[in-house]
Amino acid sequence: HSVGIIGAPFSKGQQRDGVQRGADHIRAAGLVQKLKGQGCVVKDYGNLTFEDVPKDEPVGMLKTPRAVGRANELLAGAVQKIKSDGNTCVMLGGDHSLAIGSISGHAASRNELSVLWVDAHADINTPLTTPTGNIHGQPLSYLIYELHSKIPIIPNFSWLKPCVAAKDVVFIGLRDLDPGEHYILKHLGIKAFSMTEVDRLGIAKVMEQTCDHMFSKVKKPIHLSFDIDALDPSVSPATGTPVAGGLTYREGIYITEHICQTGLLSAVDMVEVNPNLGKTEDEIKSTVNAAVDLLLGCFGRVREG
Numbered sequence: 191h192s193v194g195i196i197g198a199p200f201s202k203g204q205q206r207d208g209v210q211r212g213a214d215h216i217r218a219a220g221l222v223q224k225l226k227g228q229g230c231v232v233k234d235y236g237n238l239t240f241e242d243v244p245k246d247e248p249v250g251m252l253k254t255p256r257a258v259g260r261a262n263e264l265l266a267g268a269v270q271k272i273k274s275d276g277n278t279c280v281m282l283g284g285d286h287s288l289a290i291g292s293i294s295g296h297a298a299s300r301n302e303l304s305v306l307w308v309d310a311h312a313d314i315n316t317p318l319t320t321p322t323g324n325i326h327g328q329p330l331s332y333l334i335y336e337l338h339s340k341i342p343i344i345p346n347f348s349w350l351k352p353c354v355a356a357k358d359v360v361f362i363g364l365r366d367l368d369p370g371e372h373y374i375l376k377h378l379g380i381k382a383f384s385m386t387e388v389d390r391l392g393i394a395k396v397m398e399q400t401c402d403h404m405f406s407k408v409k410k411p412i413h414l415s416f417d418i419d420a421l422d423p424s425v426s427p428a429t430g431t432p433v434a435g436g437l438t439y440r441e442g443i444y445i446t447e448h449i450c451q452t453g454l455l456s457a458v459d460m461v462e463v464n465p466n467l468g469k470t471e472d473e474i475k476s477t478v479n480a481a482v483d484l485l486l487g488c489f490g491r492v493r494e495g
């Protein structure tokens with residue numbers, strides 16, 4: 191595996207300080223060395239620099255929209271470059287609004303993508319359905335063709351075009367949706383394995399059915415967008431929107447091992463690690479180490495040795 195890493199120290203898709211430091215905590219836990227240790231060729235492209243955006247007043251409900259739009263424009267360019275250099279891209283967040291740039295940049299280099307969204311949340315609120323105005327709860331609404339008509343003109347978003355079809359999105363781990371999100375999922379018929387399905391089917395069947403769905407027509411490169419809050423808070427407490435009843439560490443690792451085996455993983459986001467939100471050093475370590483191990487699973491680490 192040839193891996194390109196980009197850090198996106200960005201937090202303005204939500205309100206809790208600290209998530210901008212997630213990337214450096216993941217690096218400090220040895221991600222690059224560990225990837226090399228399992229035979230990957232790794233290029234670390236460093237961290238993006240996000241300039242301050244003054245007078246970033248709300249637009250409707252949307253909070254700090256100009257900062258979010260600009261950050262994602264920069265990220266899209268960086269991801270496109272990493273892909274054009276022939277790597278699988280690893281984007282280290284930062285909050286989940288960064289998926290706007292990561293998936294846009296990925297789609298610019300690969301015309302059709304499958305998106306596997308592993309998260310407690312659907313992150314598919316539109317600017318009109320969002321209950322909070324936090325753009326980390328909205329990224330998919332900007333990316334999906336079928337929701338394009340629901341997106342108003344937003345300053346610093348003019349670069350953005352939708353690039354993913356609803357049928358090419360699969361969710362795993364859902365357990366906290368807003369009413370507008372539930373309606374959108376049903377209306378668009380998006381494939382979703384909530385924690386109920388994980389319990390009913392077991393993770394092996396969930397992955398089997400996820401791959402059947404993604405590969406039902408033509409096999410496309412996979413974009414895995416992994417929100418660390420998909421895992422149970424007992425495993426990953428240091429995150430901004432924890433929700434009880436999440437994936438076990440083992441289920442998370444199974445997901446990444448299985449995606450690795452498809453040979454189609456083309457980009458992965460690891461977002462929402464917030465070192466400020468661990469009550470103890472151990473809570474931060476547990477969260478960061480889970481993020482690292484999930485990424486190692488994406489690139490060939492298997493538990494059988």
Ligand SMILES: N[C@](CCCC[B-](O)(O)O)(CCN1CCC(O)CC1)C(=O)O
Nearest residue numbers: 286311313315322324326327368417431
């Ligand atoms: N759906 C939420 C949470 C988004 C989480 C984003 B992430 O990247 O972490 O997946 C709102 C969640 N909801 C708001 C009302 C509360 O009573 C319950 C939580 C939103 O703000 O849109």
Ligand SMILES: [Mn+2]
Nearest residue numbers: 310311417419
């Ligand atoms: Mn989430």
Ligand SMILES: [Mn+2]
Nearest residue numbers: 286309313417
């Ligand atoms: Mn998320």
Ligand SMILES: [Mn+2]
Nearest residue numbers: 419430431462
């Ligand atoms: Mn979050």
